[in-house]
Amino acid sequence: MKQDFNADYWQQRYTQHNTGWDTGSITTPLKDYFDQLENKALRILIPGCGNAYEAEYLYQNGFKNVFLVDFAPGPLQNFAQRVPDFPVEQLLHQDFFELEGEYDLIVEQTFFCALNPALRPEYARKAASLLKPGGKLAGLLFNTTFQKPGPPFGGNREEYRLYFEPYFNFLHFELAYNSIPPRQGNELFILLEVK
Template identity: 30%
Template sequence: MVGLNQQPMLPKLFEGVMPQEHHTKWVKCWEDKLTPWDRGGPSMALYDLIKDNPNEVIPLPSESAPKTALVPGCGRGHDVLLLSSLGYDVYGLDVSSHALEAAKENAEKALAEGLYKTKGNRRGTITWIAQDFFAEQWKDVQTPFDLIFDYTFFCALPPPMRPAWASRMKSLLSPGGRLICLEFPSEKKSSEPGPPWAAPPTEYLGYLSDPGAQPETDEHGGVIAEKTRSAMPSGLKRLVHIKPTRTHENGTEDGRVQDYISVWAHASE
């Protein structure tokens, strides 16, 4: 499969487009069935993290305590289906209605084939949302969420939109909730064009530690590692940061895992 960071047509397609207008290009990609970023399956790094649940930092759903989850930029919904199989009531959000049509088809086919078997006492519900992630409110959707999973969403946003991404994530995360980021592409340089834009660990630290603020960056817009600071009282703090044992092929090179996976909580906890 051709990886998002190996697909030269995307940076060319987005070249010269104002950051606030990028969503129109993603919609057009779905309309044209141009989806080289699709992984064809769920994130096993996410599955392994929740299954292992280091230090029990992730709130797990149960019959007496159901939990909600959000997957922004869900595309064909692979990770939505995975989280549902783990018992979460999941909301798959995408700005493209064509993406959600593909997600519904994918869900119907996968469940008919017996994929995504229920791992707990119940299968969580699935709700598809055709909305702009940055919209202040979503129609008929109750927020915030107990778990949010970000993969190839952060890296799809140009750096000028990252402060708004962090601020929105904070507002969507419930007290006691967890934001999980599968960090990709972690070894790309900030000088290289996107999407995907470089997403090393310092980017997540720089933006999530003080949501809405602009951290110090280099001439290419990459966060300067030496200038990152501890989480502000109003920010998010990182609880877990590891290299997963398994990840998508696109997050590896010569068998070596490049991706990181991180877990974040409100710093006030």
């Protein structure tokens, strides 16, 4: 039977605390990347945001144009309780693939690996369509295969390159040197600029 990874599926995962991807805080590669961003006015999108520790970190460090999207309501509600002064209109309860708008930066953290792999080419196309000229897609992709059926779904840099090459120039696409210990050696840090 084919699993439908719809909003109900993800909401159930959050309700049952079946969230093994959730590290409880921002991970080092993203923190280090955010720390070198100087333009606090960037319009930033975090798709499939989950509990959005990345957004919390950005917001607390002066980035006020951060938008979170998830089609499960639970993580958005969790975030709103944790960061009560975050603008509610920037919490988008919808499907990433139906999203409209223009952003300077899209942050990838465990959303790509949660999607059915058949959607990966569409993810690359959609991300590119949401970015302003010169906009960037930055974050982490698993560079490994998993023993258990997904999600998460793994893969490798050669596969990923095929999805992103039609839409992006590759500024950085290497093994992350500063992954958290459980993910050490299994993550690519990507920084792609829309063509």
